[in-house]
Amino acid sequence: MESHRAMPGIEVGDLGEKIGYSSVDNGFLSFEHYRIPRKALLARFMSITKTGDFKMKANPKIIYQIMVQTRLMIMFGAALNLSRASVVATRYAVCRRQFANVKGSTEERKLIDYQTHMDILAPNIAAGLCLNMAAREINEKIVKKSNKMIMEDDYKLLDVLHHFTSGLKALGGEMAYNGLDEMRQACGGAGFLTASGIASLWEDVAPYATYEGVNVVMF
Numbered sequence: 001m002e003s004h005r006a007m008p009g010i011e012v013g014d015l016g017e018k019i020g021y022s023s024v025d026n027g028f029l030s031f032e033h034y035r036i037p038r039k040a041l042l043a044r045f046m047s048i049t050k051t052g053d054f055k056m057k058a059n060p061k062i063i064y065q066i067m068v069q070t071r072l073m074i075m076f077g078a079a080l081n082l083s084r085a086s087v088v089a090t091r092y093a094v095c096r097r098q099f100a101n102v103k104g105s106t107e108e109r110k111l112i113d114y115q116t117h118m119d120i121l122a123p124n125i126a127a128g129l130c131l132n133m134a135a136r137e138i139n140e141k142i143v144k145k146s147n148k149m150i151m152e153d154d155y156k157l158l159d160v161l162h163h164f165t166s167g168l169k170a171l172g173g174e175m176a177y178n179g180l181d182e183m184r185q186a187c188g189g190a191g192f193l194t195a196s197g198i199a200s201l202w203e204d205v206a207p208y209a210t211y212e213g214v215n216v217v218m219f
């Protein structure tokens with residue numbers, strides 16, 4: 001503890017720069033021929049007996065429930081970030097003008113007046129709202145009920161929750177990632193600037209496809 005250097009046989013480090021999700025430092029820790037007392041294991045939910053047997057201390061179904069809730073949080077995150085980007089892209093579309101192509105007018109049109117532009121914005125605005133509504137419905141109608149049932153040792157709703165949150169986590173994550181980039185591009189050169197805010201939102205939703213279950217498997 002005096003030098004704060006790792007003991008011989010222990011390697012600890014940072015995983016390196018990521019394309020987003022920078023608010024969290026992902027690191028690694030490895031032990032090579034290094035013995036530690038059993039009571040020093042990071043073993044809140046499981047333990048190793050003196051004879052070397054592995055034992056779960058917690059109910060695995062309850063541990064699984066944590067993952068289900070995290071997938072729901074990802075859905076809320078997908079909805080929130082998509083809606084934040086919709087606000088930025090819509091504001092840009094009502095300010096930015098391109099081409100005076102209305103007969104009899106010298107005024108340039110707003111981007112939002114172009115159907116092709118609305119075709120990008122509208123589905124993404126709707127997707128943000130729908131994802132939020134779907135996540136709220138699951139939370140209000142199933143999660144809260146399931147949590148109450150679990151307190152009485154009844155895990156019946158976990159099955160249906162698993163299916164809803166796995167599929168919708170994958171769908172929401174994909175819609176947020178693709179939709180955010182569509183709206184970033186809809187802000188032209190400004191969308192390429194980190195100052196637009198959209199680029200960092202897009203980076204933040206990028207790992208949704210990977211963590212808490214790779215989308216390929218979750219679909």
Ligand SMILES: Cc1cc2nc3c(=O)[nH]c(=O)nc-3n(C[C@H](O)[C@H](O)[C@H](O)COP(=O)(O)OP(=O)(O)OC[C@H]3O[C@@H](n4cnc5c(N)ncnc54)[C@H](O)[C@@H]3O)c2cc1C
Binds near residue numbers: 026210211214216
């Ligand atoms: C930003 C970030 C934060 C993370 N934080 C945590 C954390 O806090 N705690 C934690 O435990 N983990 C964390 N993870 C790890 C994350 O859970 C894994 O990255 C994820 O489960 C994918 O595993 P992998 O990276 O080994 O990919 P791989 O297993 O190598 O998968 C790569 C690809 O192979 C294919 N594939 C893999 N398996 C299958 C299969 N069964 N069927 C079909 N195709 C398949 C898919 O196309 C998949 O996309 C984090 C990851 C990221 C990116």
